[in-house]
Amino acid sequence: MTAEALAAEYTTTADMGELAPYAGGPDLTDAASHNGSVQLTWEDGTQADFPLMWLRDHCACTQCRHPQTRERLVRIIDLPETLPEPAVTLTESGALHLEWPAMEGFGVHESLFDAGWLHQRADASRADPLDVDRKTPWTSAIADALPVVDHHAFMNTEAGLSDWLQALDRYGFAVLRNGPTEPGEVIRVAERVGWPRETNFGRHFDVVSMPDPNNAAYTAVALEPHVDLPNWQRPPDFQMLYCLANESEGGESTLTDGMAVARALRDRDPEAYRVLTETEIDFRFQDESSDIHYRAPVIGCDDYGNPTVLRFNNWIRDTLRLPAAEVDAFYRAYRRFWQMLRDPAWTLRFMLRPGEMIAFDNLRVLHGRDAFDPNTGHRHLQGTYLDRDLIRSRQRVLERSRA
Ligand SMILES: [Fe+2]
Structure with missing residues (x-):
């Protein structure tokens, strides 16, 4: 998919299936896949690495996360232990788009992540605010x-x-x-x-x-x-x-x-x-x-x-x-x-x-x-x-x- 086509398709915030607010965070300015991770940079200077398995496990599409219950459907046990590199793109709305190549038992799969949602999770050591x-x-x-x-x-x-x-x-x-x-x-x-x-x-x-x-x-x-x-x-x-x-x-x-x-x-x-x-x-x-x-x-x-x-x-x-x-x-x-x-x-x-x-x-x-x-x-x-x-x-x- 070309960058133009993506921009046309994704003009709104990615739906992450969360009731807690996440939209309106800083946009992503850079994303690159390297050594089993995707390195992300946001406009506020934050940088973080997200391992491929983590990203695949957190895909919020309706096949991977139940649209009604918001619970996880994707099962990492069904996926290969080492994932192939996805095609990484930033959409016009600043979301992260990943296109996973076909792998055993799975066709091509697309994941879309809201930049603000990822930003909230950039620091894995940060506790839930109420904790x-x-x-x-x-x-x-x-x-x-x-x-x-x-x-x-x-x-x-x-x-x-x-x-x-x-x-x-x-x-x-x-x-x-x-x-x-x-x-x-x-x-x-x-x-x-x-x-x-x-x-x-x-x-x-x-x-x-x-x-x-x-x-x-x-x-x-x-x-x-x-x-x-x-x-x-x-x-x-x-x-x-x-x-x-x-x-x-x-x-x-x-x-x-x-x-x-x-x-x-x-x-x-x-x-x-x-x-x-x-x-x-x-x-x-x-x-x-x-x-x-x-x-x-x-x-x-x-x-x-x-x-x-x-x-x-x-x-x-x-x-x-x-x-x-x-x-x-x-x-x-x-x-x-x-x-x-x-x-x-x-x-x-x-x-x-x-x-x-x-x-x-x-x-x-x-x-x-x-x-x-x-x-x-x-x-x-x-x-x-x-x-x-x-x-x-x-x-x-x-x-x-x-x-
Ligand atoms: Fe008492």
Whole structure:
């Protein structure tokens, strides 16, 4: 095909079968096939090599990518292990056109790549924008600048929802205010984002003082800072606690940026940090119908030793099964971390009011409450859990329309 014919055929942006925006990026100024790759140069000076197999695998034509589901149809296992050099052309609209010669089992095949789409993928080391760590550590001083979103704005506007999602990303918590006090509102709030995650405590749970409790939360006692369900292999990523009534004396809530405290522990007492990140201990919840157990360190880390998952919950810590020689070191480290988690300098304290909801990253931000006196008035919170995948999904979908 001549360059003129191509230019006439491809006057619009190549359809890459993506819902995330990619059009409008810099145009390609040069493309050449060499040594099993296509070398590309864009008008902003960016240069990148794309191996032939990668390009063939990412062909977005309707035979290679399903036009409805946008899922991959092309199977590299059906192609020769070494691909022949394609004819490389730039179209008038700045897209990359490849014409693959016939190969065993395949006729001539054409691939068209949008220049902006390729530009987004020029740096393979660049993470998905939402996977970039945007966490801002905080202390008790955050009380002066709480991430608060109005319930009506959250439920009815994209901006309100987006502000709430961004606060969760950044601070690991967000407050909703001025909501109704109808039972079940916590589920309606969760459904604004995705689907609530069910656990052995149900689709939602009622935090009230009960006569026959199966969990500390269902009593009136104080709750030390903790994460929920560390006894699960995969504890809930996010928790939401919605206040319907709070007339009892006491019962102030607390939030603590446990990830910030864990990093401080690593600086101040590296040995305690090492013990809590390397020593696996048991967590267990048991009642008449469940027995859910998991063994893991109190502080889970990534490959670089940075804390990623906290499992601090003293009342569902199970029998400590460690060699006797390790027991004292564990208790020392555990006590040290606990002392720091209790430090008022790290603790945000507040009274939840009816119609308010806190949502928090259950693996990062620890929550707690003071004891309350159930004889002085009614206290009723409803809670549920949400998966991080659904929080991220809602953010990505919102970002499509904002781009
Ligand atoms: Fe809890």
